[in-house]
Amino acid sequence: MNSRYFLGLLLIVFASCSSPLTQEQKNADAVYLKQIKEYTLNLDGSSSYHYYHKFRFNSYLSFNRFFGETFVAYNPEYQTLRVNKSETKMADGKKVKSPENAFNEVLPSFAADAPDYNNLREMVITHVGLEREAVVELDYEIQTKASFTPFISDKVNLCESSPVKEVEVIVRVPKGVKLNYNLINKPAGLTCKKSTKGEYDVYSWKAYNLSAMSHEPLQSEGFTAYPALQFSTVDLLTAFNYLKGNLTKGFTADESAKNLLASKEKGWEKVELIKNYVVSNINTYVVLPQLAGYRFRSSEKVWQSNGGIEAEKAILLTALLKNAGFNTQMVIAGYPHFLNKEVGRPNSFDKFWVKVELDGETRFFSAVEEHSKIPGQRIPIAIVDDISKVNLEISQKPNLKLNFNSDLKISAEGKVDGTAFIKMNSFDDSKDLLRGISSSDYTSTKTSCTKDSIFYSASFTNSNLVKKIDGYYIMNLPYIAQGIAANGIEELPLARITSIELLGSINESYTFVFTLPNGYSLISPINETKVENSLGMCDITRTEKNGKIMITRKLIVNKAIIPVESYSDFRQLMTIWADKNLNKVIIKVE
Missing domain, CATH: 2.60.40.3140 (Immunoglobulin-like)
Known part of the structure; x- marks a missing residue:
């Protein structure tokens, strides 16, 4: 200077x-x-x-x-x-x-x-x-x-x-x-x-x-x-085309690659096989592509060296699936907040995925992780797309609707039998259906799927859901894994300085109908716990009818993004919803 x-x-x-x-x-x-x-x-x-x-x-x-x-x-x-x-x-x-x-x-x-x-x-x-x-x-x-x-x-x-x-x-x-x-x-x-x-x-x-x-x-x-x-x-189109030129690469399979591609699996099973091989057997380097000037090594080098950065593994996976005969495209993704058609930055695209179209269905795959669904708010853009026609607006978060209805019978020995029916308007099949109980305590079946809803049934047969402690039977209530629980909310302090961003607004409800043996009574939860505020409501009730006990739980959070000024209302709802004493039933032998 x-x-x-x-x-x-x-x-x-x-x-x-x-x-x-x-x-x-x-x-x-x-x-x-x-x-x-x-x-x-x-x-x-x-x-x-x-x-x-x-x-x-x-x-x-x-x-x-x-x-x-x-x-x-x-x-x-x-x-x-x-x-x-x-x-x-x-x-x-x-x-x-x-x-x-x-x-x-x-x-x-x-x-x-x-x-x-x-x-x-x-x-x-x-x-x-x-x-x-x-x-x-x-x-x-x-x-x-x-x-x-x-x-x-x-x-x-x-x-x-x-x-x-x-x-x-x-x-x-x-x-x-x-x-x-x-x-x-x-x-x-x-x-x-x-x-x-x-x-x-x-x-x-x-x-x-x-x-x-x-x-x-x-x-x-x-x-x-x-x-x-x-x-x-430069503008976004120029930066996109620069990336596209560096990401478009073919692949000449050697004998080991040919053996993988010659596997007997068909359809999506074969796609999963090839994807899992790249994820699990090709090492992932965590080097940022901008440090290499967005120069990506050839798929042959990635395959032979048994390692590559995320983009290179996605290029390889795309090439392998194309060689296997699948309709496959390389996809780059970025947050719409940073995608501006006038401002072209290659590093505005921070994820590299693979899109496969088969049997009228489109799936996205990561070459470095085991999931098969693009998470979050990023916009996926195939490198064959005309980016000038892609909608870069920030999409509205979904209103997640989840409903759980069950009819359960508890025996004198503390075993649970019964069935639950679950309805959701969004569900990732690669993730668990229920939490709060062991996966060995139930079996589930996807019964139907419509444009707006996914339906599951869950069966509990002689399940060990109830623990006996000092003459009391205690059972933790199951809950849908991809409801409010999917946000990973833990302790909520008294105050907060940033907004909360949920996966979506929430309308989640549960009905548990219990049949108890003679001489047994439910002592918790008691009556009704309810709160309503500007952000929604939380309602937990207990009723008895025709010798059966019904517990209902309902949570409504009407915003996916919780501003700081609404945090106290959110905390009030979640404090009740997450109360461990209200998430289990306690049964006493009279």
Whole structure:
């Protein structure tokens, strides 16, 4: 950096650090006093990334466990790294520069088991002189050759794991080069400025006092609720076609591959066989494709080396299934929040799947996981699709409707017999039907399927669902695995700072009709427990009629995304619904 630029940087940093810290910044383990992320597309097509931060340590935990080192990954074949500054200002004002042995180039841990990516490197920068109230200044640059990618693009997260007092993003492009950009969840007070300096158009964004990213569970999938800036010198169609060209590869099967393809299975069984082979027997490398410039190895190399990144395994699976005679396409997927037709980023597609059409049915498969259904909110796009015609709008989450009706008889020996009928409007066959009881205690059958509903029956024959404790029989009530339970809700604290995102709004109901032996009575649950609020209702009742006891449970959550202001209502509903004492029956021998 020239002296004028460095002086300007110092003035900016001094100004940003002179204002007092917010309460959150004071209480956090650490805080970014200033952060600069600068991208430049050079006149010769090469590019550079410049990073700077001034980072304050507030707690012992911050430097003993979290931020004592900085890791910078890069590809030496196309990139060079230069560290301009790594210096600590201690609490008493003493400045300590990182010594030579504080800079160690290593093989990234994510590439350790990926021989074909052992050319990648990671600089480990160890910060010295750390103590409470110490401030580290770090400044480095990565220069990238023009041949790495034909354009520059990125998504910049404006929030970090620690609060950010001030962040600035700068993008420089040659005059006449169009820069496309958009902001997601624009933070209050963010400013945008465009100027021209010499042969470059300069775009800059500044934001102040950004909260840290929360560790709360059940946040929006893909962290799509946080502020981010994305930019590119090309549109989405161009970036899509660039990916498409690198993902379209054939495969010449060797003898071992031919043996796999010659298996006697037919139809979906054969698809599953080939998919399971790729998932289980081809190692998965967790290297990000952008570190290789989205250059994917051939399917022959992936097969012979017995390993590949997710995209490479998906390419291989697609090729194997095509060689087996199936109508198969490679699919890329990304969150619609980050898919903008004007802003083309290859890394907006973060998943690679395989689509198979057979017998009038379409299924999606992962080449790295055992599921066969695309999860969540991502939009799948086959590489043969015309992306200009794909709907990139955020889809509305479903209203999940689940109903369980059972008629159960409990014997004097504590055995349970009976039948349950389950109706759902959405169900993944690869997952369990019921939870709360052992899978060995029931058998299930899919009885029918319509456009809007799936029907199952479950049989309980001499099941050991009841435990005898001190003269009482206790039975945990089963529940549908893919209802509200599928969200994995555990403890709910008194307060929350982020929205909750469920798989869908919920309308879930249960009816348990019990026939008890003579001399037995139900002592829990008692009567009715009910709550209604702005978010829905939870109702648990017990009635007796014609010598039978009926327990009904009903939960309605009318929103899939629970805003912070509705959290207390959600917590009220779920506290009752999840109460262990209300999720079991207790029977007493009179």
